Amino acid sequence: MTPTSWQDADQAVIVYTYARYPLMLVRGQGTKVWDSDGREYLDFLGGLAVTTLGHCHPEVVSAVTEQAGTLMHVSNFFGTMPGIELAQILTGNGGLDKIFFCNSGAEANEAAIKMARKYHARKGRPDKYGIVTAEGSFHGRTLGALAATGKPALREGFGPTPGGFKHVPWNDAQALRDAVDENTAAVLLEPVLGEGGIQIASQEFLTAAREVTTEHDAFLILDEIQCGLGRTGTLFAYENYGIKPDIVTLAKGLANGLPIGAVCAAAEAATGLQPGDHGTTFGANPVSCAAAVATLKVILRDDLPGQARSRGAQLLTGLREKLDGHPAIKEIRGRGLMVGIDFHSHAKEVLQACRDRGLLANVTADTVLRFLPPLNVSAGDVDQAVDLVAAAVAEAAGSSRAAG
Numbered sequence: 001m002t003p004t005s006w007q008d009a010d011q012a013v014i015v016y017t018y019a020r021y022p023l024m025l026v027r028g029q030g031t032k033v034w035d036s037d038g039r040e041y042l043d044f045l046g047g048l049a050v051t052t053l054g055h056c057h058p059e060v061v062s063a064v065t066e067q068a069g070t071l072m073h074v075s076n077f078f079g080t081m082p083g084i085e086l087a088q089i090l091t092g093n094g095g096l097d098k099i100f101f102c103n104s105g106a107e108a109n110e111a112a113i114k115m116a117r118k119y120h121a122r123k124g125r126p127d128k129y130g131i132v133t134a135e136g137s138f139h140g141r142t143l144g145a146l147a148a149t150g151k152p153a154l155r156e157g158f159g160p161t162p163g164g165f166k167h168v169p170w171n172d173a174q175a176l177r178d179a180v181d182e183n184t185a186a187v188l189l190e191p192v193l194g195e196g197g198i199q200i201a202s203q204e205f206l207t208a209a210r211e212v213t214t215e216h217d218a219f220l221i222l223d224e225i226q227c228g229l230g231r232t233g234t235l236f237a238y239e240n241y242g243i244k245p246d247i248v249t250l251a252k253g254l255a256n257g258l259p260i261g262a263v264c265a266a267a268e269a270a271t272g273l274q275p276g277d278h279g280t281t282f283g284a285n286p287v288s289c290a291a292a293v294a295t296l297k298v299i300l301r302d303d304l305p306g307q308a309r310s311r312g313a314q315l316l317t318g319l320r321e322k323l324d325g326h327p328a329i330k331e332i333r334g335r336g337l338m339v340g341i342d343f344h345s346h347a348k349e350v351l352q353a354c355r356d357r358g359l360l361a362n363v364t365a366d367t368v369l370r371f372l373p374p375l376n377v378s379a380g381d382v383d384q385a386v387d388l389v390a391a392a393v394a395e396a397a398g399s400s401r402a403a404g
């Protein structure tokens, strides 16, 4: 289809939830994707931190193909091996003790919140249902996850959302300590805000979160849906902080593109959910789980957390060398391969100039140009991306030396 004809067809039959870029993608391989005109792009959006190993990674493709031809779905009335193997890999590598599988990030957070609340209710404390999260956080679009999300605008027109949620200013350890009380069921935080614009939690903030939840017999839930699975330089982002959460949620990059979500829970927290308490038809789907097993094996075997550290440092340093001090830019920040350029102005124009030059990324939190490339991105691809971004900034926001 020509660009206009696919856009017309799209608008005729798809609910207009997404303001799409004027691009239809038809094929991907590694860090590259191609559009319907045959144009090649360097993909530094990574399907929103999903294609951890790049597009169509051969080991994932063959695991999916084989599982799809063996057993595709049976329901959770039966055990299946891919889910067990995936849970073994997760729990053996920092994913706490027990896993609940679902199909997306929002569902993982819903399940984590339900697990925390039901745990306390089961202990005879039905009033201990409060959930404390951070302003600027993003936890998903279902009503419970939306109540947790620290962006009030996203809730507008959808109320009433579930009650019992409190939001504290990001990285304000004292406000967090003050917000937690005997009726708090859990504190839910992202170690690095993703949709919130690549904001890294301070050590003080997460230490306070761990301490205050322990003091009040509440759970610490970390949402690692975007920042987990090696992206910030360790398999679990919490490892950067020397703390241990009670529950971690995963999704996005877990199966390199197939839908999956996971709640990793410490043994005690996991007792919150008992038979009949919660469920999902597609959870632990064998094909998604087989894809995730293959993905995690490559992440661990090839030390992709280490790669994320070195390629991430290269990306951050490269961008800073070319762009620090540019009048349109407020800050360039990141951890591992979660990197953002925070603009005073022109973020969207720079994004479009990147796309015109063959680089895909996105703008989040209005002003932050965000990069979430695959963890196995090559040094050459990172250098190329840095050059493309620098050229895009010069074109769309003026040259730093001349303008500054």
Ligand SMILES: *Cc1c(COP(=O)(O)O)cnc(C)c1O
Pocket (backbone or CB within 6 Å): 103, 104, 105, 106, 107, 109, 138, 139, 140, 141, 190, 194, 195, 223, 224, 225, 226, 227, 251, 252
């Ligand atoms: C994307 C995201 C979610 C929601 O995941 P979905 O799969 O879109 O429901 C939740 N938390 C964080 C941190 C995310 O980045």
